[in-house]
Amino acid sequence: MPGPDRETDLTERIESFLSDLKRGGSGTGPLRGSAETARETTALLRRITAQARWSSAGDLMEIIRKEGRRMIAAQPSETTVGNMIRRVLKIVREEYARSRGSSEETDQQESLHKLLTSGGLSEENFRQHFTALKANVIEAINELLTELEGTTDNIAMQALEHIHSNEVIMTIGRSRTAEAFLKDAARKRKFHVIVAECAPFCQGHEMATSLSKAGIETTVIADAAIFAVMSRVNKVIIGTQTVLANGGLRAVNGTHTLALAAKHHSTPLIVCAPMFKLSPQILSKVNVHCPVFDYVPPELITLFISNIGGHAPSYIYRLMSELYHPEDHEL
Amino acid sequence: MADSGVTDGLCDTDDIERSKTEGKELTKEEKQRLRKEKKHQKKIKEKKDDAASHEDEKKKKKKKEEKPVGAASQPPTQPSQKAPAPAPVPVPASETPALADKPAKSKADLKAERRARQESERASKQGKKGDVGQPVPTSKPKAPPSELQPVVKRLPEHVQVDNPDVLKKLAKKLERQQIPLRSDYGYKVSLFSHLHQYSRKAPLTQQLGIPSTVIHPAIVRLGLQYSQGIVAGSNARSVALLHAFKQVIRDYTTPPNEELSRDLVNKLKPYISFLNQCRPLSASMGNAIKYIKKEISNIPSQCKEEEAKSKLLSCIECYINEKIILAAKAIAKYSIEKISDGDVILVYGCSSLVNHILCEAFEKKRKFRVIVVDSRPRLEGREALRRLVQRGISCTYVLISAVSYILPEVSKVFLGAHALLANGYVMSRVGTSQIALVAKAFNVPVLVCCETYKFCERVQTDSFVSNELDDPDELIVTRKGKTQLEHWQEVPSLGLLNLVYDVTPPDFVDLVITDLGMIPCTSVPVVLRVKNVDQ
DSSP states (O other), rough: HHHHHHHHHHHHHHHEEEEEHHHOTTTTSOOHHHHHHHHHHHHHHHHHHHSSOOOHHHHHHHHHHHHHHHHHHHTTHHHHHHHHHHHHHHHHHHHHHHHHHHOGGOOOOOHHHHHHHHOEEEEEOOOOTTTTTHHHHHHHHHHHHHHHHHHHHHHHTTTHHOOOOOOOEESSOOOHHHHHHHHHHHTOOOOEEEEEETTTTTTTHHHHHHHHTTTOEEOOOOGGOOOOOHHTTTTTEEOOOOOOOHHHHEEEHHHHHHHHHHHHTTOEEEOOOOOBBBOOOOOSSTTTTOOTTTEGGGOOOOOEEEEEEEEOGGGGGHHHHHSSGGGGGOO | HHHHHHHHHHHHHHHHHHHTTTTOOHHHHHHHHHHHHHHHHHHHHHHHTTHHHHHHHTTTTTTTTTOOOGGGHHHHHHHHHHHHTTTTHHHHHHHHHHHHHHHHHOOOHHHHHHHHHHHHHHHHHTTTTTTTTTOOOOOOOOOOOOTTTOOOOOGGGGTTTTOOOHHHHHHOOOOOTTOOOOOOOOOOOGTTTTTTTTTTOOOSHHHOOOTTTTTOOHHHHHHHHHHTTOOOOOOHHHHHHHHHHHHHHTTTTOOOTHHHHHHHHHHHHHHHHHHHHHHHOOOHHHHHHEEEEHHHHOTTTTTTTHHHHHHHHHHHHHHIIIIIHHHHHHHHHHHHHOOOEEEEEEEOOHHHHHHHHHHHHHHHTOOOOEEEEEETTTTTTHHHHHHHHHOOEEEEEEGGGGGHHHHGGGEEEEEEEEEEOOTTTTEEETTTTHHHHHHHHHHHOEEEEOOGGOOOOOOSSSSSSSSSOOOOOGOOOBTTTTTTTTGGGGGGTEEEEEEEEEEEGGGOEEEEETTTEEEOGGGGHHHHHHHHHHO
């Protein structure tokens, strides 16, 4: 019987994914970078949808939630896992609603306040069975996967709109998104990049070698010199680990100092973050007592560049409501 | 007084002749002959425009080449000049009271005045080439410094590296003094092409065998200690310099037919050039050298050699004692008032003064804990941590990238300074301005501790125009078995920048604690002016 084999195969895969997550924290393990993690998570969720036993949308959501909680527990600092789970849950809800024929547009969140305080019951219990639901969900997840694959390119495509010639741009640590962004602009424009090395892991060194190999004039500076050279910098372009619901950032150590220095010199701070980094967690629930990451408040950020375009930090909560359902904020 | 006048005149001719005979080593006799000729010529010229040139000298007090003027003509005009000078009056106005005293000035006199001024300016421009040292002040009574002296400042060589003429001149001067020229290392970031960048691995002493007749071995050792970073920190460097100079003075013997006051100053010049090549002089060292030169040239010529030497040694001892040791005690006393029980104090890097303050406060049984912030590549905070923990103070250690994470816990920030500039900016180890910025953002008071001998007359608004570039290879590090930047020299578009200093704007600093008391950052020029008057 194919069922038990599929199940054991599925559980095996889930276990191996969990152990990968446990081993690697934020790009150091076999799952390099959050884009990879997001892709792996989504692929795994698709597999769960395809192979697990469920009869109604409610069952599927329960299974996803259960596995999701385990995944998040394996690596709490990797927020993309949770984000992808919430995306898939929203997909399931939408497909269910479409199958039922009702529209979900009435549920749009109007404000950040409603976003935070909504916890109201929905009368749906997702118990109806639809035969086409599985196929629809899998198709939607495939769309999500294609979106994920194109994020870095989409962001990099916008580079020429934001970087002009002979600029001096500062960045910190290593962000694959920011790297792709700068390399894309370097194809057509000549500019200078200053990389802060971001001790103690000194990932800035890797970023600098990679940028200089692409022909960009790069300088590596120590973290202590960020304020000293900031007066000659035209723009600060960084990546981030997570974007929070209020428009703030959870980014690598030293980013807050960089943001303060940029604010002091009135230098625009641009964050290149794909949409899958948006996390509905709000500050009080975010663990800021981890010195590997800094919290950067939204007042210090000028612009977010994501795969769907540029936004101001005050707009982030709106995007949140488009991507996730309020009930899924707490998994 | 006449003696010091003679000394000054001889100093002038010395310099003038040096600039004229670049690259040629003159024998002592030739030098003396040239000197005597120049002196004679000058004396004739002086007798001609004695009275008229007097007013010009008053204005050009800061320049090195002050002409010796007959003392008799000075006293009557001085009181009149002293009166307007303290009040900030524009120069023409100060001239008018003086002129009013001599109502019988005719057009011919004014013309002579103008001619004398031009000639003295020309002579002073010729004689300006050469030294790093500041003008030797004479012992004649000075009018209080008027703030509006036309200050013709000569740009120091070490910020003109991108100017090939300046480099050539430096090379010639060093050749004359028989000191090797240190060559720059590595690709320099274009923003800093006007500064030197040396490699630690190629100290100056490797390039040439330096005979001890040219440079005293104590100085060679000192230079090596500077360039390798064994002696670091502005107080330590100044004290080491003064001790080395004491050794030089002890071993010094006046050659026949020479005066100690003149010859010793000349002997010190190549030493200073050598030390400058090993590592650019700090502001505190510059002030110490100014003081020593002044003391040496103030030695009367009839003083016996032994007496003179012991006098100089005691002067240096006194300087170290007053300006550094006692100043530290005074600053500690003021600072301890600012430390209360239960404080969490943040310090950055290793400042000898701040460490002293914290140890004193701990002795006085204040209860506080310290957070030491450190930064790559120097990692000086580890030394501070070691010293504080040895005394029993409880410490935390973080890197500078975590400063915005721990700052909410901090109640005060104590920073040391390398120099305090005349526009109120604080020049200190790179990263200090960052700490001050973040502290300001979190509303934590920032206190800078600095002795007055580190006050400097320079002004600077950013960290680019004058700085020090350290060895770029120090940024290279191995993480997880990979050294990313190992071959950075081979990649043409990659540069490493290892800055040593940065400037903190005065609005980030809440208080400066000096041995004269607690002052705001903007009062530094006032202190400088008071110091100049005292001297």
